[in-house]
Amino acid sequence: MYLQKRAAAAGLFALIMGNALPAMAEWPDKPITLVTPYTPGGNADILARLIAQPLSKRLGKPVIVENRPGAGGMIGAQYAARAKPDGYTLLLGSVANVLYEYFYKNVPMDFGADLLPVSHIASFPNFVVVSPNAGIDSIEEAVQHAKSSSTGISCGNPGIGTTPYLTCEILKNRLGIALTNVPYKGSLPAITDVIGGQITLAVASEALPYMKDGRLKPLAVSSRLPTPLAPEVPPLSHTIEGVDVVAWFGVFAPRNTPQAIIERISSDIAASLKSADMRAKLAGLGATPVGSTPAAFDNYYKAEATRWREEIAAMGIKPR
Incomplete structure (x- = not known):
C-alpha cells in the first residue's frame, strides 16, 4: 500500500510538472508591458524605451512601454505589483520607489515584499x-x-x-x-x-x-x-562634504514571478547593455550602464534603502 501511494504521488507530480513545463517553455507568447511610473520625455521614459528595443528582439515578442505617472512613482509601481506574476508585466523602478514609507504616511504597497529585483540597468548623476x-x-x-x-x-x-x-x-x-x-x-x-x-x-x-x-x-x-x-x-x-547622490533605475517584477523568467530577462538585459550602440546612447544621456544579476541588484537596492533611511532621519524629514 505504501509503495502504491508513493507511485501515485510520483505520477501526480509528473503530471503537474508535465503540464507546467510546456507553459514555461512557451514564455513569452505575447507582448510584455514595461511600466514606467514617470512622465514621457524624462530619462526614465527614455531609458525604458532604449532597453525595450533590444529586449524585444532577444525575447521574440514586443516589449511595450506604458507610462503610469503620479504620486512620486507610486501609481505605476502599485499597478505593476498587482499584475499577474507571469512575466508579462515589469516595472522600471528607481530609488524613489523604495523610499515611499519615509515620505508618505499611507503607502498602499510594500515595495520590497510586492516586487522582485530583476536587473539594475543604469545610474545617472543629477x-x-x-x-x-x-x-x-x-x-x-x-x-x-x-x-x-x-x-x-x-x-x-x-x-x-x-x-x-x-x-x-x-x-x-x-x-x-x-x-x-x-x-x-x-x-x-x-x-x-x-x-x-x-x-x-x-x-x-x-x-x-x-x-x-x-x-x-x-x-x-x-x-x-x-x-x-x-x-x-x-x-x-x-561644497558639502560626503555628498554622493545618483539616480538609479532597474527592472522589477511582481512577487511570485517564476525565477526562470526573472533570470532570462536579467540575462537579456545584461547582454543588451554590452552592445556598443546601447552604451553610446546611454552615454549621450549621461548614464552609466550596469546590467546586474537579480541577487546583486537585490543587495544594491536594499543597501540604498538603508542608507537613505538614515540620511532622511538625520535631515528631520517626516512622512506626509
Missing part, C-alpha cells in the same frame, strides 16, 4: 542648474542669494522621494539656508520653470542637453566625482 539670467555662478553664490533674500530660494525637482528631491533637501539642511523644495510631475516641467525664472534652481539628470546649448547653467553635479560628459562641473561634495 545636475544642480540655474538660468543663465539668474546671476548665480556657483553653489556659494546660491547660498548668498538665499541668505540675502527675504523669501530664500526655490529648488525644483521631478517629485517627492526622487534623488533630485533629496538633493534639494540636502542643500537646505546641510547649508542651513531658506529653501523651498518644489516637487513637479517629472523633470521637464521643473527645467522649463527654472529656464523661465519661476524657480531659482532645478536638480535633474535630464539637464545635460540644456547645459550644452546654453539654456541652463550648471552649478554642481550631485555625484561624488565629476562626470566625464561635463568634467568642468564641480561635484557638490566640494
Whole structure:
C-alpha cells in the first residue's frame, strides 16, 4: 500500500510538472508591458524605451512601454505589483520607489515584499542648474542669494522621494539656508520653470542637453566625482562634504514571478547593455550602464534603502 501511494504521488507530480513545463517553455507568447511610473520625455521614459528595443528582439515578442505617472512613482509601481506574476508585466523602478514609507504616511504597497529585483540597468548623476539670467555662478553664490533674500530660494525637482528631491533637501539642511523644495510631475516641467525664472534652481539628470546649448547653467553635479560628459562641473561634495547622490533605475517584477523568467530577462538585459550602440546612447544621456544579476541588484537596492533611511532621519524629514 505504501509503495502504491508513493507511485501515485510520483505520477501526480509528473503530471503537474508535465503540464507546467510546456507553459514555461512557451514564455513569452505575447507582448510584455514595461511600466514606467514617470512622465514621457524624462530619462526614465527614455531609458525604458532604449532597453525595450533590444529586449524585444532577444525575447521574440514586443516589449511595450506604458507610462503610469503620479504620486512620486507610486501609481505605476502599485499597478505593476498587482499584475499577474507571469512575466508579462515589469516595472522600471528607481530609488524613489523604495523610499515611499519615509515620505508618505499611507503607502498602499510594500515595495520590497510586492516586487522582485530583476536587473539594475543604469545610474545617472543629477545636475544642480540655474538660468543663465539668474546671476548665480556657483553653489556659494546660491547660498548668498538665499541668505540675502527675504523669501530664500526655490529648488525644483521631478517629485517627492526622487534623488533630485533629496538633493534639494540636502542643500537646505546641510547649508542651513531658506529653501523651498518644489516637487513637479517629472523633470521637464521643473527645467522649463527654472529656464523661465519661476524657480531659482532645478536638480535633474535630464539637464545635460540644456547645459550644452546654453539654456541652463550648471552649478554642481550631485555625484561624488565629476562626470566625464561635463568634467568642468564641480561635484557638490566640494561644497558639502560626503555628498554622493545618483539616480538609479532597474527592472522589477511582481512577487511570485517564476525565477526562470526573472533570470532570462536579467540575462537579456545584461547582454543588451554590452552592445556598443546601447552604451553610446546611454552615454549621450549621461548614464552609466550596469546590467546586474537579480541577487546583486537585490543587495544594491536594499543597501540604498538603508542608507537613505538614515540620511532622511538625520535631515528631520517626516512622512506626509
